[in-house]
Amino acid sequence: MRMILLIATLLFITACSPRYEIKTHYTQPISSTGKICLSKCEQNRQGCQERCDQHYNQCLSKAESNAKQNMNSMLNEYDRNMNGYERDINRYSSEMDRWQLRQDRLKDDYSHFDARCKDRRDNYACNKANELDDDLSSMYSSKPEEPSRPYKPTLSTQIEKFQENCSRKCNCVKGYDNCFVSCGGKLDYEKICVENCK
Template identity: 35%
Template sequence: MLRKGLFLGLLGLFLLSACGGPEYIIKNHYILPADTSSSPCIKDCQEKFENCQKACEAQYHACLSDVRQKATSLYEKELKKYREELNIYQDETNLFQQKLALYLEKLKELSDDYHFFEKICQEKQDKYACSRQEELKKKISRLKQEKPSHPLKPVEPDLEDIIKKLTATCSRDCGCQKIYDHCFISCGGTIIPEKFCVENCQ
């Protein structure tokens, strides 16, 4: 019973550690100035913030509208380059197949000779056959290091992938919140950062 309790306790500790510690976010708490005469100033801050947000949103949507045109232009350039590289790749592939055929033919010839002299060396202990066997073994080893490599096939461009990458460059963050915070403080307000637990809270 004691062992079972100990096991369950250890299991509980393991599960807690596996979940990780609590996660927090910082949120600002805004305290208005005590002087009510600062209300127009605060209102002006709010208007500046809203105008900034509207301009930022308009800029963001303009960026998104521009993305399709830029992506299409970039895609056409990359497609042209891809087709040129594909033609080169096909030529290189044909050359590779010719080289590979010659390589395999040479390898077979050396391997056949090697097995021939190996057999004589083992059966008759012929000095020349054994020497020739070792020589062929080294030649085969060197030849294997010279095996032709297949050329790398070029990657065809993807329009949607280009659009996705360009879309990531469009931002909705124009620093409007920082502008508001600076304005709010200049009006006499106070900003207090507060930490809030959002996950694995106890």
């Protein structure tokens, strides 16, 4: 319990802590050769970004195509899982009925012996009531667990799942920054608070 409280406190603190982003300030070179060099950096950055966008769009299209091809097998797997789920839910239902019946009997017996213990101060009844109370408490740990219903896949969710691997991160800015510095430019970084600022 102490561990859960500690984790919850840490999560609360980190959720409320400030979030920062790094902003880059560019100081261009003064020389004309440096400025010509920078135009090549910009061309390279644009080319990198165009290739990146093209690769990203191809990845999205391929992911959609793969999702459509896999849809039938996913639905077949879902049907198999549903058959298993129906068997499991029937078994769970009968186990739950037996568990509930046993719990009801224990509650009735407990009520009887507890009342007798309180009214007559009967040692046997008091001991029996305590024993039944323990049995009732331990019953919750043996309560049947309801099976999880399988999730039915849809084409849109499958497309999303396949497209998760597609990325627009191509490090074009990093390449541009390196080129910018090699042309005589200067980079300055500023840490800016963007969320939960004090």
